[in-house]
Amino acid sequence: MSGNPYQDDRGNRDLSITNPKGIGEIDGTRKSGAARPAPGGPFLIGEAMTGGYGRGADILHGCTIAVEKGQIAVIVGPNGAGKSTAMKAVFGMLDLRAGHVRLDGEDITALTPQARVAKGMAFVPQTNNIFTSLTVQENLEMGAFLRDDDFRGTMEQVFELFPILRDKRRQPAGELSGGQRQQVAVGRALMTRPKVLMLDEPTAGVSPIVMDELFDRIIEVARTGISILMVEQNARQALEIADKGYVLVQGGNAFAGTGKELLADAEVRRSFLGG
Amino acid sequence: MDLLNAIVALSNFVLIPAIAYGSQLALGALGVTLIYGILRFSNFAHGDTMAFGTMSAILFTWWLQSLGVSLGPLPTALLAIPAGIAGAAALVLLTDRGVYRFYRAQKAKPVILVIVSMGVMFIYNGVVRLIVGPGDQNFADGERFLISARTFRDLTGLEEGLAIRTTQALTVVTAVIVVALLFWFLNRTRTGKSMRAYSDNEDLALLSGINPERVVLVTWLIVAALATVAGVLYGLDKTFKPFTYFQLLLPIFASAIVGGLGNPIGAIAGGFIVAFSEVGITYAWKKVLNHALPESLAPDGLVQLLSTDYKFAVSFVILVIVLLFRPTGLFRGKSV
Amino acid sequence: MNPSVRTWVMFALVSALILGTGFFQSWNSALLILNMGLVSAVMALGVNLQWGIAGLFNVGVMGFVALGGLAVVLISVPPVTEAWAAGGGRLIGALLLGLAVIAAAVQAWKRLSGVLRGWAMAGLLIVGFFVYRAVLDPAVEAIESVNPAATGYLGGLGLPVLLSWPVGGLLAAGAAWVIGKTALGLRSDYLAIATLGIAEIVIAILKAEDWLARGVKNVIGLPRPVPYEIDLQNDPAFVDRAAGFGLDATTASTVYVKLGYSVLFAAVLIVLLVLAQLALKSPWGRMMRAIRDNETAARAMGKNVTARHLQVFVLGSAICGIAGAMMTTLDGQLTPISYQPLRFTFLVWVMVIVGGSGNNLGAVLGGFLIWFLWVQVEPFGQWIMTVVTSGMADGNALKAHLLDSVQHMRLLTMGVILLLVLRFSPRGLLPER
Amino acid sequence: MIRVDNLHRHFGGFRAVDGASLEIAKGSITGLVGPNGAGKTTLFNVIAGALPPTSGRVYMDGEDITGLPPHELFHKGLLRTFQIAHEFSSMTCRENLMMVPGGQSGETLWNAWIGRGRIAREEAVLLKKADEVLDFLTISHLKDERAGNLSGGQKKLLELGRTMMVDAKIVFLDEVGAGVNRTLLNTIGDAILRLNKERGYTFCMIEHDMDFIGRLCDPVIVMAEGHVLAKGTIEEIKANEQVIEAYLGTGLKNKDQVGA
């Protein structure tokens, strides 16, 4: 409950009049602002971002996250540090009070999330990241919603990347196991043919074998020239494949460096990587 | 021969009326269920939306009739349906702009929207009466019957008659077409799929580049169309009166919920269940049994399970039973 | 604005509206609005208890109000002895039999298991139904044939009418208990549709069962807890005293009677309001707020959420029942067809929302304000339309149409007020906190 | 204290808890670890009555408590906290604590109307206790703050505080440490130890912080894919190949090497 009087349902759970399933948090009625040219700098950067949810307190305090083309950047940090929030901020899902987001030479701070999708960003949220009632194939089609061209090629690629999805393409995605769901989620994001792929804890709830598999796939995706920005709890593995790592603590950058550097840093290891 | 009479009597008084009434309810319930599935609240203003759409169609029908336009044996009002839909669409879109959109931006909880829809219901209620008045409006023309009971009797020589009204046939045909179109639209077209996606997960739909406002707009348009079609068919079959349309809300809600809110198939099934239970459970079987059974066994009494006083109770009792044993309605599983 | 200042200002405003009616229209009108305002406030209090405090969406207020009305007949009307003699005993027997059948069916469902269970229950119900009807129908026929034009029902107990108010509450509470047990016991709530349906069923029973309260033929001339105007007018002492105040007997008697009701109603409202406030400001209220904030956590902290919801639902409905009995007493008659959802369910909701969900004083305020508008929109609308159309030619069709349609402004106004308040003051005129 | 017997909890076709059997000894602080999605929280939910099991039994002190609703379990002395804090957001911290104890006479309406004096006395006692707990948790400056406005860590503390308002027999803690800063976590650890020693609480806690687990817990149970993978002391667990494979990962070996 955020104190917004319009969101006060007084604990009503009456399913005969309200349908709570699938309600979102992003305001879809907003009109998008314009992107302004801002040449130079990294391929994608959320720079000195400060802001929080609604009228609540700030959660991010001057947080900066960047990723270069075709590289993998990983954000780690304790629970509640604001990792997911930072991702959402980069994606325009919350209002920044200060800071900018720039993508490929443009300042996109004013853009709505929808507009950012059109600009080539894709996002896989931490939870609720598939359409459970749609079939796997429809999930992928939804990923390609903005594309007018023939996306069958891309779908083929996704099926090659995640062969299990091909077998299950007519099955409602809600019936899949956690790991398979995660694959659908990533596949859906890839269908947009993004320039940047943002993943929030893609390996959460995924068995270790699938996790390794996912990491391999992520590296493969990066090799095709797509930049990857992800949050990971399995920090160790993630940092091993990361070109760049960020440690967030309480909404601010605590450490930054290449994955190897962070892994080697004793302080980081002790405080955040469990040893 | 007697068995034939029994079948004809049953068809004439139970099957055909219930199918037609069921189709009308189903069309209404589809509108309610779509809003529930996609906009996530039960729209108390739906009955009055139907009234407004029908009223628009009626006004246009009158104008057409005054021009001497006619469809021959079919009611002229069919020509006016697009105008009615346009009227209803204008109304709901205006309402969405002025009322609902604000709450969407606020990410208001659905129950708030339910209350808002109560306010809208009051307003629609007043607006329709202000424009067309509270009275009965008869706008049906053309042939009333495909086959009337008398004709049927003369034709077949049976004792019992069988009547099929043009409007009944139209209702069923239209309902089938509309439902087929809707299913095709939801399951096959890009926009339709995007609506299902939005219904499933708003945020993810937005992250896939689906414009939520467009989904909402299309939903309202479909709802306006469904409401108007349902309202006009109903009005042609029976009669138009604003108060009656408000009262329709109850069986429509019952239908949508019995079937499983948010599920189009459920809405249709629910419509028929309510219609059949209203007509069937209070049916007096005397006539049918008289035909079907030998003279000696023919019943004295009416053989009526429940008097018609309680026909509305029937649909709610069924509703409660369904909810007790299948809390999500008959068809959950797949929603919109 | 400071909440308590706001409360004062708002109540002052409503008082001013009612006083204004007194000054500009008549004191009789003002008192009448006050009286129905008091009744409405009690209804709103009941709904507020359910929605404001527990988030329960009751769309069947009408049914509970009607049950309260029924109580007035059952308690205050003298018994119709011929009817009792004709079939009273058999009828009571049939009703008990019906209850026994239901109880047996429920037991069968609970005790048995497997396929047998469903069949046993269905069998019991079906056989029981026919036996029940076989006993009931002749009794009903006998009762209803006793002078149908004037009686044709069992009548009541002939007790003081004031007793019917708590009994109305009990009747409503009983119905609410059954509904709540069913709808709140499901895996998730289906209260709204259940109440919507039950309200219709209650009204259907009231209309169809003539032996109970004459069905649609209405029971009129119910006893009053206050004197009759005519008696006062014929009472020289009263006339003298009225003259002492400089009032004519008619005005004095009508005002006196209305004041009598006002005092009774105000007493009920104040008692209920005090009880509600005490409850809200106690650990009970704290528990209810906790449940509203987070049901799961409240359960984990040992609170029986379902039982609390049931309790609040029953209490709120009981209050609606009391209000219904008060209203029927004020009307002096029970007319089943007068129970319409728009008036008795949705309008009460408007009162609660506009007043301020969760705030008992808000609900009371909403009751008064909305009732005032419900009554006064008509003359205001007429006046406005007259002004608006004054420029138009006399024969103008639009003018005639507008003037003829003023009555429909009432619904429109209610809708507009509800939407405006929701939009600009979403917590209502007197917010909860 | 608690015995879980071949417990299953399925969501549709998905087996979140898939034949878990375990035992929590009286007076112990049992750690429950396992990869994300192993079914730990679901297991908690089933034990604590928030979810009915698909099959299997749960016993508490030999009594079958399977499927009892949470509020009854609470009165039997079984408490739990939530992974995602479940505070009563519109109420103050103090009220959050004061509402916890069961059997308050003011919670029945009748007493609320006529037993004001008794309620006032009870409330005074509750208030004192709540303030003590807030003090203990170092958040007494927040006692009149709405709980919804607290930080994640503070909410976690408040959750723990609720368990301290009553005499619990066993407390299930779901990731108390997550989102709590390290110094505070040590305080919480101390509190848990004290409650365990002084008041005899039994704890079962889900935690991902192996240091924290190592400091408090004996034994440690590891869950994976809905069933129990291993049980033992922290050392045994850390050395268990299966556990390393499924949960701890090879990183831990590296650490040991570095540390050595």
Add this chain to the structure above:
Amino acid sequence: GSHATEAKIGVILGFTGPIESLTPMMADSAELAMKEVNESGKFLDGVTLVPVRADSTCVDSAAATAAAERLVTTDGVVAIMGADCSGVTGAILANVAVANGIPMVSPSATSPALSTAEDNGLFFRTAPSDARQGVVLAEILKARGINEVAVTYSNSDYGKGLADSFAAAYAEMGGSITLNAPHEDNKADYSAEIAALASAGGEALMVLGYADSGGRGMIQASVDTGAFDVFGLGDGMYGDALVDALGGSMEDSFGAVPWSEGDGADAFKTITDAAGINGESSFTRESYDAAALIALAMAKGGEATSAAVAANLLDVANAPGEPILPGELGKALEILAAGGDIDYVGASSVELIGPGEAAGSYRYYEIKDGGYSTVEFK
């Protein structure tokens, strides 16, 4: 006061609510009578009658009482033409009219229970109590040799009361009723009711309801399914709109409607047509008569007061005296001014009996060639 140049008369009808579609015509008719009185220029030395409308809502007793209270205590109406539905009529009578000594003349509250209501001599109605009509309908059936009918009535005090009295009278005459089933007005669908009635069978279907509401819905459903070919109609069912809407299907149906032998109804049709008012709708005649009676009673009493209305209403309504038809109010006023006697016949052949309600002379009609034709007057 009696020397006011204006006398206000309340017109309290359910302009919103279940019979909102009937009331505008009723109000128009009542106001037509007042207009006629005013235009005659012969009313109490130039006193003008001013109608004041208020909404009874038909169902909401509290709102109706509030509206009546306002009319009486604020607007100062001296008499009330209304109310319409029996429920609100009873409420207004008990709570406002009796308390303030204001006479009420209801055009449409037909509930027998109102006959025995405490009214202090203030309540009149131009609609007959249903008790008499039931007998008339039963007699008609006998006359037509119909011995078995199914009955459907509007589930309201009007319908139920009429159905009860009809059932009693018919049974007494040896007729049998196969099923006596109510129908709700303004409902979505009447298939269930018609199905049950059809199964029960009968030579005709007695429809005791409203012509533009459930009653019509029932006939429509019956015609549509061929359940019944012949309909017996209560007074609420009279109206050209019904015959127009249902066309040939109504052929050979019959019914009774309060009507006087003679030219009352025709005269009424003439003046309503001239005024551009739909006078064929239910209760328009009774409304006209109610308003006319109020005015004539005032004229007889010589003052535009409540007391004058209450005291003289029965007098002007009944014999002896010169019969007065619609459109002849001017003539009536003249006679009264001259101290003569009148016997108001009006559009519905008013004859008030006992506690001030219409005795009811009925026109027994048949529908022939798409129009009403009188068989006889009863």
